[in-house]
Structures are given as structure tokens and as C-alpha cells.
Amino acid sequence: MNGYFTNRLNELVGFLAALALLSVPVRANDNDSILNKRNTIDTISSTVPANGDVNPYGLVRVPKSIGNLREGHYLVSNFNGSSNLQGTGTTIVDVSPSGTLSVFAQLSSGSLPGPCPGGVGLTTALAVLQTGWVIVGSLPTSDGTSATVQAGCLIVLDNMGNPVETIEGSLINGPWDMTWLDDQQQAALFVTNVLNGTVAANGSVVNQGTVVRVNLWVSETKMPFLESLTVVGSGFSERTDPAALVIGPTGLGLSPVCRHDEDDCESRSHEDEPVLYVADSLNNRVVVITDPLTRTRPSGTGVVLTSGGHLNDPLGLTVAPNGHILVVNGNDGFITEITERGAQIASKLIDNSGNPPGAGALFGLIFDPENGVVFVDDATNTLNLLH
Numbered sequence: 001m002n003g004y005f006t007n008r009l010n011e012l013v014g015f016l017a018a019l020a021l022l023s024v025p026v027r028a029n030d031n032d033s034i035l036n037k038r039n040t041i042d043t044i045s046s047t048v049p050a051n052g053d054v055n056p057y058g059l060v061r062v063p064k065s066i067g068n069l070r071e072g073h074y075l076v077s078n079f080n081g082s083s084n085l086q087g088t089g090t091t092i093v094d095v096s097p098s099g100t101l102s103v104f105a106q107l108s109s110g111s112l113p114g115p116c117p118g119g120v121g122l123t124t125a126l127a128v129l130q131t132g133w134v135i136v137g138s139l140p141t142s143d144g145t146s147a148t149v150q151a152g153c154l155i156v157l158d159n160m161g162n163p164v165e166t167i168e169g170s171l172i173n174g175p176w177d178m179t180w181l182d183d184q185q186q187a188a189l190f191v192t193n194v195l196n197g198t199v200a201a202n203g204s205v206v207n208q209g210t211v212v213r214v215n216l217w218v219s220e221t222k223m224p225f226l227e228s229l230t231v232v233g234s235g236f237s238e239r240t241d242p243a244a245l246v247i248g249p250t251g252l253g254l255s256p257v258c259r260h261d262e263d264d265c266e267s268r269s270h271e272d273e274p275v276l277y278v279a280d281s282l283n284n285r286v287v288v289i290t291d292p293l294t295r296t297r298p299s300g301t302g303v304v305l306t307s308g309g310h311l312n313d314p315l316g317l318t319v320a321p322n323g324h325i326l327v328v329n330g331n332d333g334f335i336t337e338i339t340e341r342g343a344q345i346a347s348k349l350i351d352n353s354g355n356p357p358g359a360g361a362l363f364g365l366i367f368d369p370e371n372g373v374v375f376v377d378d379a380t381n382t383l384n385l386l387h
Contacts, residue, residue: 033345044374053078055084058178076095090122118151125175133158146240176191179252184219188293192209201239211236213232233289249280252279277325309336324345335375350386
């Protein structure tokens with residue numbers, strides 16, 4: 001199986017490199033800022049469904065229409081139930097660009113088709129594949145506290161919003177965020193895990209957080225098949241927290257694939273492979289893991305891209321088509337733009353609610369080339385657009 005998957009993974013790398021020749025724009029220079037061009041924030045929609053779930057975390061854009069998925073719509077996962085207890089949210093909502101809200105999926109422990117230790121508490125780990133499968137992380141509690149938190153799982157849903165399988169086990173332990181690459185036959189998910197030794201440490205920092213690659217065989221007609229689980233990053237700082245439940249490695253993003261004719265391509269990987277960016281929250285930095293698609297051993301915590309500066313507990317992270325990294329803070333309401341070279345070239349306040357302003361408000365975000373920077377706001381339970 002390992003040899004088979006390696007060959008298939010090499011095909012995926014080759015596919016991405018070919019795709020890059022057609023679709024990846026020339027790298028932006030350090031002064032070509034995304035944030036400096038955008039100064040207006042509009043609310044697209046509330047993210048609260050009829051059952052009252054709050055605390056929107058995960059955010060993805062649907063790549064194409066299939067089943068109940070509509071191209072250009074946004075899916076948002078809710079971490080809290082109507083009681084506002086963390087780790088009890090059960091819904092993924094669909095929001096159209098015009099602001100129409102509907103429920104894509106409402107899950108329960110009893111409806112899951114496989115094991116998921118602790119049940120349902122949907123996190124920022126959210127993906128929607130080209131083949132129409134939706135995958136969401138669960139880090140559940142029974143009362144909103146770290147005392148009852150359990151390992152959870154990844155839940156796979158079909159394009160109608162029905163759960164069809166779960167992915168769980170020793171390497172999936174508190175799935176917190178996710179990014180991915182896929183085509184019509186293969187998918188590589190990258191998942192941060194924040195419960196390795198965290199609860200036992202009772203609030204003390206432990207350096208056991210991981211990034212796990214989940215390799216799947218996929219098609220539109222058959223359920224995804226798990227090929228392998230591989231730890232590609234390890235040793236990240238993590239701890240429980242009364243306000244945030246748990247703090248650890250969070251946001252993930254993959255760089256655009258490099259082209260051989262790009263003299264200033266900043267990829268640190270080989271064979272046109274992208275690099276993986278990780279928001280190392282407790283250490284207030286963004287790090288780089290090289291060769292994430294083909295790596296067979298952990299890179300440790302990777303190489304530091306940037307630290308300090310405008311970063312203040314970096315949580316959500318996304319990568320724009322020009323290669324710039326956008327990161328939102330957990331301790332204030334700022335978003336920061338970082339080049340591939342690690343320069344922090346722009347920072348902007350996008351939430352000033354609460355005390356201190358913007359603390360605990362920002363998690364999931366994406367860059368939608370057709371609209372702008374789309375982000376969830378936990379303080380107001382809304383989906384918003386910076387344009």
C-alpha cells in the first residue's frame with residue numbers, strides 16, 4: 001500500500017506542477033499588498049442556524065456545484081451549541097455570496113457512521129473536495145470545558161450533507177484546523193492536532209502538538225478511502241485554556257506550486273512541491289514545513305518564517321494566489337499580511353468588539369479572488385468581507 005500511495009502521490013505532485021503552468025500568476029513583490037488595497041468591511045450574513053449554534057470557526061469556498069453544494073458559496077462550521085458551550089456545535093451552514101443562509105449539515109453523535117471519541121464539536125478543520133466530499137474536524141466536550149474534552153475525529157460527509165464515514169485513531173487527537181490539495185482521484189489533507197498530552201498537563205504547556213497528513217483516494221461515486229496517516233510536523237506547543245478551550249498549532253496553508261521559469265520562486269521544497277505554513281500560536285510565529293506531500297518523517301516544528309511584529313497569537317491562516325500569507329490574531333482583531341520571504345508588509349484591524357478589542361473573535365478566513373478577504377467573526381457570529 002505504501003508503494004502504491006507513493007506513486008499516486010507523485011502523480012498528484014506532477015498534476016499540481018502542470019496546473020501551475022496554467023493557473024499560478026507571477027509571484028507578487030513585497031510591496032504588492034492585498035490588505036492595503038482593501039478598506040471596507042461588510043457583513044455577508046449571520047452564521048447562526050435555527051438550532052442556535054454559535055462561534056463560527058471553519059470556513060471554505062465551494063469549488064463547484066454538485067448535490068447540495070453550490071459553486072462560490074461558503075461553508076461555515078460552528079464550534080459551540082446554542083448553550084454557548086465550546087466543543088458542542090453540530091452544524092455546517094451554507095452562505096451564498098449574497099447572504100442567504102441555509103443548513104448544509106446538522107450532526108449528532110448518534111448519526112455518525114463510525115467511531116468519534118466524545119461525539120460532535122465541529123472545529124476550524126473544514127475542507128470541501130473537488131469530488132464533492134466535505135470533511136470536518138470534531139473536538140468534542142460534554143460541558144464546554146477541557147475536563148471533558150475528548151480526541152474526536154474527522155467526519156466525512158457526502159455532497160448532500162450526510163455523514164458517511166469517520167477517520168479516527170491515535171494520530172487524530174483533537175483535530176483543530178485543516179488545509180488540503182486534491183484532484184479527481186487523490187486528496188492530501190493536513191490536520192493540526194492539539195490534544196496530545198494537553199489535558200493531562202492541566203494548563204501547563206506541552207510540546208506535543210502535531211500536523212498529520214491524511215492521504216485519501218477519492219472519486220465522485222465512491223466514499224473516500226484512507227490510504228495512510230503520516231506525521232509531517234511535531235513538537236508544537238499546546239495547552240488548555242479556560243477562554244479558548246485549547247491553544248496550539250492552528251492555521252494551515254499551502255503555498256502555490258512553483259514554476260521552473262520563475263526566478264524568484266520562494267519554494268523551499270523540491271520537485272515543484274509546495275510548502276506548508278503553520279500558525280504556531282503559543283510561540284507567536286508562522287513556520288514552514290517543507291516537502292509536505294512526500295515527507296515520510298516529521299520535520300519537527302519546521303523553519304520560522306516570521307515571528308512577533310504584528311502577530312499576536314496567530315490563529316486562522318490562508319494563502320492568496322500571489323503567495324502572500326494572511327493570518328488573523330487570537331489576542332486582538334488584526335489581520336496581518338506576510339510575504340513568502342517572511343516580511344510583514346501590512347496589518348489591519350478587522351474586529352474591535354469586546355475587551356480587549358477583537359480578542360477571541362477571529363478564526364477561519366479565505367481569500368476569494370472574486371470578492372476579497374472573507375472571514376468569520378466569533379464575537380458577532382457573522383461572515384464578513386474585507387474588500
